Amino acid sequence: MHDIRALRDNPAAFDAALLRRGTEGVSAQILSLDEARRGAIHAAETAQAEQNAASKDVGRAKASGDEAEFARLRALVGDKKAEVAAMQTRAKELDDELTALLMAIPNLPFDDTPEGADEADNVEMRRWGTPRALDFAPKEHYEIPAVIPGMDFETAAKLSGARFVVLSGAVARVHRALAQFMLDTHVEENGLAETWTPVLVRDEMMLGTGQLPKFGEDSYRTTNGWWLVPTAEVTLTNIVNGLTVEESYLPRRYVAHTQCFRSEAGSAGRDTAGMLRQHQFEKVEMVSVTHPDQSRAEHERMTDCAEGILRRLNLPHRTVVLCTGDMGFGASRTHDIEVWLPGQNTYREISSVSVCGDFQARRMNARFKPTAGGKPEFVHTLNGSGLAVGRCLIAVLENGQQADGSVDLPEALHPWLRGKTRITAQGELV
Template identity: 55%
Template structure:
């Protein structure tokens, strides 16, 4: 959420930033809502002051035995009390109206984010590794998995409908191995603390990270009003909600391996084959909570941590910076890491690392107090995939496939596979 005080002082800057995202100017509308609220607050304060003064005047009039004045003052106080009794509800309504408007506005891009309309305007920063060369036509992951008898979409559909997958045997173990490998890398070498968070959260948590109120259609909700997490970003970031964090403990770095649940609203017809776009998938998430001065450097660090996963797996990838029109709602700047999938002959996103500034901190009311200062500031937050486990499974299958349909196990994963070096179809 953006700061209304900043918007009042920088209306043109807000509208220019929103224009970069393809959003119409909103500063005048927001300032009008704020002025309406501030005007009402001013009336309330004036009424309170007048009520207090009139109450004192009543005492004075009665002491002077001026009954007429005392009665007039009592009538005035009665009217003021009646106004104030309803004024609190009106103030809450006006504040909610302003908060709702602010809640629907995306974050402001950093100055170095390329301006663009959609994914075609993203800018490639680097490529790492080499594309594998095959002496045969490489297959897509679902062709490999089904031929091995270890990836079953039909039975998954029977159990749960479309966009679910059943993995079996060594392919199921490979997915588990990937998650464990990533967790070990991030906790043992990258300084993240492993967390096992709730998979269901309250409205406040999903609001705090920006999925509510605007993106509720992308989520699954339980019958008792909780939300299934779309990513562990939600519970990990909200660990500091409504707290004043000791600045000496920053940065906080958290990681978690969790199932993620997404409705995939609006994705009809996209990636219907295979397990690229699922309602349920596994992901290792990274979250950092920092002070204002450290968040930009932390963004580069987090992206490097995600890239290291793919380097260790020997996968070719490229890193791009998203343009203003392709960034997520809460991001100031986002790096996407796209892994090479030879079966599709294209790059596909496997990690997205974003710096959000104080956008989420303000929504969560999560603060810190800089050393030597009395006032608090909102924390800065970052989140990134470290990486999407299901897509890493796809990448390993397609990049390490053999002509006979078997799949070699990358060296980094063999210790997690009990020394297994190849997945082959059972005899």
């Protein structure tokens, strides 16, 4: 959510930043509503003061024995009470309207976030690794003979419908090993605190990280009002919801491995083959809560943590800065990491690492007390995949495929597979 005081001070800058995201100037509408809200609050407070003064006069009239004056003043207090209640109701309505409007406006991009309309305007930062030269036509993950026995879409469709998968045998084992490898690396080498959180959350938590109110259709809601998390960003970030912590508490760096659930609204017809885009999937999610002065450096650190997993797995990848038109609702700057998939002959997203500034903190009312004293300030929040487990599985399978239909597994993963190194063309882990 945005700082209304900053908007009042410089509406032109606010509109210019939003225009870079394709949103026409809204400051005039916000400021008009804000003025009406403040006017209503002032009127209610004035009427309340008049009611309080009249109440004192009632007491004095009663004490003096002036029954006529007492009756008149008591009637006046009654009228004022009704007037104050109506004014307070109107002020609350305007305040809710203003909050809803601010909640629906995306975060402002940083000045160094590239401007653009869509993914074609994203800017490549760097590449790591060289795609392996193959002397055979590479297959997509679900076509590789070693994978076919352990990746069942027909049974999943019977159980749940489209965009689900049943993994078994060697493929399920590698999938689990990847999640454990990511968690252990982030905890033991990157200094993140392993965390286990619920996957069912309340409305307020989805509001806090920006999934609500605008993007409710992208997630699943239970019949009794819980939301299934689209990512552990929701739970990890909301750990500080409503808190005012000491500055020494920062930074807080969390990592969690969870199931994630997305309706994939608006993605009909995209990536329908295989398990690239699923309704239910697993992610190892990183979240950092930092001092405002540290958030940009933390963004680079988190990006390196995610890239490091791919380097350890020897998976070629590239990192791009998302342009303003391709960036998520709550981000000021986002680094997408795209892994090479030989079956598709292209790079595909496997992680998005975003810095949100105080955008989520304002929605959550998450602050810290400066050590040097002064008023509490809003923390900064960041989030990123470290990594999407299913997409990493796809990359491992496609990059490790051999001409005979088997799959060689990355050396870094061998300890998590008890020394197993490959999946045979028949689907056995050996």
